[in-house]
Amino acid sequence: xxxxxxxxxxxxxxxxxxxxxxxxxxxxxxxxxxxxxxxxxxxxxxxxxxxxxxxxxxxxxxxxxxxxxxxxxxxxxxxxxxxxxxxxxxxxxxxxxxxxxxxxxxxxxxxx
Amino acid sequence: xxxxxxxxxxxxxxxxxxxxxxxxxxxxxxxxxxxxxxxxxxxxxxxxxxxxxxxxxxxxxxxxxxxxxxxxxxxxxxxxxxxxxxxxxxxxxxxxxxxxxxxxxxxxxxxxxxxxx
Numbered sequence: 001x002x003x004x005x006x007x008x009x010x011x012x013x014x015x016x017x018x019x020x021x022x023x024x025x026x027x028x029x030x031x032x033x034x035x036x037x038x039x040x041x042x043x044x045x046x047x048x049x050x051x052x053x054x055x056x057x058x059x060x061x062x063x064x065x066x067x068x069x070x071x072x073x074x075x076x077x078x079x080x081x082x083x084x085x086x087x088x089x090x091x092x093x094x095x096x097x098x099x100x101x102x103x104x105x106x107x108x109x110x111x112x
Numbered sequence: 113x114x115x116x117x118x119x120x121x122x123x124x125x126x127x128x129x130x131x132x133x134x135x136x137x138x139x140x141x142x143x144x145x146x147x148x149x150x151x152x153x154x155x156x157x158x159x160x161x162x163x164x165x166x167x168x169x170x171x172x173x174x175x176x177x178x179x180x181x182x183x184x185x186x187x188x189x190x191x192x193x194x195x196x197x198x199x200x201x202x203x204x205x206x207x208x209x210x211x212x213x214x215x216x217x218x219x220x221x222x223x224x225x226x227x228x229x
Contacts, residue, residue: 042219043157043203048215050213050214055213100162102159105156108155
């Protein structure tokens with residue numbers, strides 16, 4: 001079964017540092033998403049990406065965040081200057097032309 | 113705007129019993145997909161089952177079935193023969209087709225299921 005792969009599974013970083021979270025979506029998918037989930041809280045939408053550009057973003061996705069699809073396979077989320085409140089589980093998801101879509105296993109980001 | 117409602121914050125179920133997790137949704141999109149995910153304490157989001165809005169038959173995947181009632185806008189998950197390993201948070205989610213492309217997932221608040229021996 002195809003799967004979405006995220007690396008690393010866990011990242012610890014110091015406040016103010018830049019982090020890049022990586023995702024390898026399913027190869028023939030066209031839609032890509034990043035979500036986050038602060039521990040014990042709801043799953044929050046960050047950004048969606050289609051046709052090589054951002055199609056929608058939430059209020060959370062401010063200037064500190066950016067996404068890229070640098071080589072046609074990877075899909076990355078960059079946080080330029082991490083804050084303590086960025087500590088969360090970050091999920092990548094990809095979807096095809098039908099309604100099916102899959103999430104990665106998540107990256108647990110801890111900002112200290 | 114889309115909305116997903118899960119009214120059961122937590123449920124206890126005995127091993128081998130069936131359990132139904134409620135999910136209602138609201139959308140103006142003509143096409144949409146409904147998903148259920150399981151999130152164990154380890155945190156990963158595990159895909160369980162999916163129902164497209166135009167699918168006439170209810171989806172089934174092993175012990176999971178989705179009771180899709182389009183007119184009522186409900187998509188309840190039924191887990192048959194519960195196992196201890198089913199203890200987890202369960203999320204209902206929807207992905208719609210608002211214009212000419214697929215939109216984001218909208219998640220419910222989740223239902224915490226605890227299976228007891």
